[in-house]
Amino acid sequence: MKINQNIKVFAPATVANVACGFDLLGLAINGLGDEIVVKVTDQKGLRISKITGDNGLLPKEIHKNTAGIAAQAVLDHLGVDIGIDLEIRKKMPFGTGLGSSAASAVAGVMAINEVLNRPLTKKELLPFAMLGEQGADGAYHADNVAPSLLGGIIMCRENATLDVHRLYAPKGLYVAVVMADVQVLTKDSRGVLSENVTLKQHIAQSGNLAGLIIGLTNSDFGLIGRSLKDVIIEPQRAKLIPNFYEVKETAIKEGALGCSISGAGPSIFALCENSLIANRVGAAMQAVYRNQNINSKLYISTINLEGAKRC
Amino acid sequence: MKINQNIKVFAPATVANVACGFDLLGLAINGLGDEIVVKVTDQKGLRISKITGDNGLLPKEIHKNTAGIAAQAVLDHLGVDIGIDLEIRKKMPFGTGLGSSAASAVAGVMAINEVLNRPLTKKELLPFAMLGEQGADGAYHADNVAPSLLGGIIMCRENATLDVHRLYAPKGLYVAVVMADVQVLTKDSRGVLSENVTLKQHIAQSGNLAGLIIGLTNSDFGLIGRSLKDVIIEPQRAKLIPNFYEVKETAIKEGALGCSISGAGPSIFALCENSLIANRVGAAMQAVYRNQNINSKLYISTINLEGAKRC
Numbered sequence: 001m002k003i004n005q006n007i008k009v010f011a012p013a014t015v016a017n018v019a020c021g022f023d024l025l026g027l028a029i030n031g032l033g034d035e036i037v038v039k040v041t042d043q044k045g046l047r048i049s050k051i052t053g054d055n056g057l058l059p060k061e062i063h064k065n066t067a068g069i070a071a072q073a074v075l076d077h078l079g080v081d082i083g084i085d086l087e088i089r090k091k092m093p094f095g096t097g098l099g100s101s102a103a104s105a106v107a108g109v110m111a112i113n114e115v116l117n118r119p120l121t122k123k124e125l126l127p128f129a130m131l132g133e134q135g136a137d138g139a140y141h142a143d144n145v146a147p148s149l150l151g152g153i154i155m156c157r158e159n160a161t162l163d164v165h166r167l168y169a170p171k172g173l174y175v176a177v178v179m180a181d182v183q184v185l186t187k188d189s190r191g192v193l194s195e196n197v198t199l200k201q202h203i204a205q206s207g208n209l210a211g212l213i214i215g216l217t218n219s220d221f222g223l224i225g226r227s228l229k230d231v232i233i234e235p236q237r238a239k240l241i242p243n244f245y246e247v248k249e250t251a252i253k254e255g256a257l258g259c260s261i262s263g264a265g266p267s268i269f270a271l272c273e274n275s276l277i278a279n280r281v282g283a284a285m286q287a288v289y290r291n292q293n294i295n296s297k298l299y300i301s302t303i304n305l306e307g308a309k310r311c
Numbered sequence: 312m313k314i315n316q317n318i319k320v321f322a323p324a325t326v327a328n329v330a331c332g333f334d335l336l337g338l339a340i341n342g343l344g345d346e347i348v349v350k351v352t353d354q355k356g357l358r359i360s361k362i363t364g365d366n367g368l369l370p371k372e373i374h375k376n377t378a379g380i381a382a383q384a385v386l387d388h389l390g391v392d393i394g395i396d397l398e399i400r401k402k403m404p405f406g407t408g409l410g411s412s413a414a415s416a417v418a419g420v421m422a423i424n425e426v427l428n429r430p431l432t433k434k435e436l437l438p439f440a441m442l443g444e445q446g447a448d449g450a451y452h453a454d455n456v457a458p459s460l461l462g463g464i465i466m467c468r469e470n471a472t473l474d475v476h477r478l479y480a481p482k483g484l485y486v487a488v489v490m491a492d493v494q495v496l497t498k499d500s501r502g503v504l505s506e507n508v509t510l511k512q513h514i515a516q517s518g519n520l521a522g523l524i525i526g527l528t529n530s531d532f533g534l535i536g537r538s539l540k541d542v543i544i545e546p547q548r549a550k551l552i553p554n555f556y557e558v559k560e561t562a563i564k565e566g567a568l569g570c571s572i573s574g575a576g577p578s579i580f581a582l583c584e585n586s587l588i589a590n591r592v593g594a595a596m597q598a599v600y601r602n603q604n605i606n607s608k609l610y611i612s613t614i615n616l617e618g619a620k621r622c
Contacts, residue, residue: 022510024518157522157538158515165525165534196507199333202543204469206517207335211468213524214476223476227468232513 002117003082007038009114011106011308013092014099015175015269016143018153019228019260020208026099026143027153028304029175032092034103035311036067036111041083046072053090066101067108070132074112077128078119086111095183097263099144105132106148110308122149122307126162139190144263151307153216169303170219174278176256178285179267180242181295189237189264197232204231221257221273228258228271241266247288254281275300313428314393318349320425322417322619324403325410326486326580327454329464330541330571331519337410337454338464339615340486343403345414346622347378347422352394357383364401377412378419381443385423388439389430397422406494408574410455416443417459421619433460433618437473450501455574462618464527480614481530485589487567489596490578491553492606500548500575508543515542532568532584539569539582552577558599565592586611 013032018025039049048060048068062068067088075081088107094100109125109132129145146154146164157163197205208227215223238244241261247268251259255277256270268285272278282298289296324343329336350360359371359379373379378399386392399418405411420436420443440456457465457475468474508516522538525531549555552572558579562570566588567581579596583589593609600607 021517021521023514024521155518155521155525157518157525157534159518163522163534163537165522167525193510195510197510197513199504199506199508199543202508202513202516203334205513206332206520207466207468207470209517210332210335210466210520210524211474211476213521214466214468214478217528223468223474226474232510 029301035089066104070105070108073128101136102144176282225257320421340612377415381416381419384439412447413455487593536568
């Protein structure tokens with residue numbers, strides 16, 4: 001088996017749910033994510049030698065660390081037992097609804113696969129990354145992991161079987177993400193959700209999910225805009241996010257196609273049909289928080305079509 | 312205004328819901344539907360002169376007849392007041408879940424539009440056909456009306472705004488419909504439905520709707536098959552249809568991509584990837600009923616891509 005030395009991989013942050021696709025739809029963005037630097041050593045076994053960018057909050061024990069669990073799962077699957085040190089460089093915040101644990105899990109599987117000279121395809125890595133993500137939040141849904149790994153906009157037909165499909169991302173589509181400096185834990189954010197929805201809500205939401213898929217496929221920005229609505233999850237989670245509706249209304253007023261909560265929040269994303277609009281929308285969203293004396297960060301990105309990569 | 316004499320129009324039967332698209336998705340089939348023959352007369356006003364094929368059950372009063380309501384709505388919209396006699400020839404049964412009232416409504420608007428030399432496009436006729444359909448069952452959903460009018464497989468993003476979109480119908484796709492000789496009224500069939508669904512059911516169902524749209528777009532028969540599932544409506548309505556699960560299992564066993572209730576039932580449809588499979592599936596489904604001494608009719612059809620037409 002050929003072993004590659006000095007591997008560095010990157011797995012991007014992701015926006016999950018995308019308004020109408022709760023637990024099923026996600027997209028990858030640029031500029032934020034997890035980097036892992038791998039060193040092959042003579043001492044057998046997988047270790048996390050160093051973690052930076054986490055303010056000392058992430059565990060280094062393999063079986064407790066999202067990247068570690070995912071990386072170990074690939075090694076176990078392949079029956080490989082060599083010495084590997086991982087240095088994890090978190091280049092994104094966690095607890096913000098941008099798929100931090102998914103990026104860790106994906107970077108973990110990518111790191112091992114690149115060291116071992118790609119014995120598996122990206123799609124074959126997916127279940128192992130899912131094990132890492134599941135270790136982080138207990139749930140098994142691929143709406144962050146799949147786009148972080150594969151890139152683009154990913155629709156998960158069924159999470160249990162990882163029946164995932166890449167949608168066409170129209171040229172020009174931009175994402176503006178505003179991240180307020182407040183923390184919402186995914187488990188709290190799940191806790192507020194009712195176990196039931198009305199049949200009427202189900203019909204409206206699934207019509208919008210269908211409309212979004214058709215709109216993306218046909219580069220029909222009008223249809224994308226009409227479809228980017230969440231009548232089920234957003235009304236329940238909005239209260240956890242300061243000034244959510246004001247930020248959203250501002251984004252729409254400034255020309256965003258749609259605006260909703262990224263994943264479990266508190267990050268808020270807006271999809272826009274070009275970079276000019278995205279910049280204007282993002283600045284206006286951030287201004288809402290500035291006026292409330294809430295610190296926030298703004299990220300403007302195209303859809304990341306590459307996903308996780310060696311770098 | 313040019314007036315065309317001796318117009319005859321046809322509007323096809325439709326399969327609505329299509330397993331995972333309750334109130335939102337429908338497709339047009341061949342061979343069954345409503346025909347209307349129009350005679351322009353000197354006596355002003357719209358009349359229904361004759362109805363055949365209805366066993367005397369349908370009202371001839373314009374404001375009580377689905378085709379009459381829809382036809383009158385077009386005349387009112389255009390401000391036209393000439394003498395028109397409609398002869399309605401029902402070439403399909405009603406109360407069977409194949410969109411009989413929708414076919415009537417669509418034939419009604421088509422009849423007027425053809426007599427008046429097409430002042431409106433088919434899409435512009437849609438709201439008037441909807442008024443006829445609404446007169447029949449009180450609900451406002453376009454999943455039968457839109458495919459009967461426009462042809463093909465139609466996804467309604469939102470019924471209130473008639474935001475309807477035609478999906479690609481893969482070459483070779485066939486529909487087998489088995490209609491048992493029992494009656495289920497749409498209002499009874501709606502009555503059994505719970506007003507609530509679980510969030511889990513919503514996620515599963517909308518994932519399947521998304522999968523079906525992607526599968527159709529990409530002619531991915533495997534994905535179409537995995538997506539043709541109804542975890543919400545079918546379990547509630549199946550009890551109204553004799554031997555439903557036996558018929559369904561038989562269809563799948565014989566190679567159907569999927570099988571579920573057509574509209575409100577009792578017709579059962581199966582989608583198949585070619586005519587050979589559709590014929591085998593249809594015969595096997597019918598055999599289930601024959602073994603129970605239940606009369607049934609079988610229709611094998613491609614997707615009707617033309618929709619309502621002058622003939």
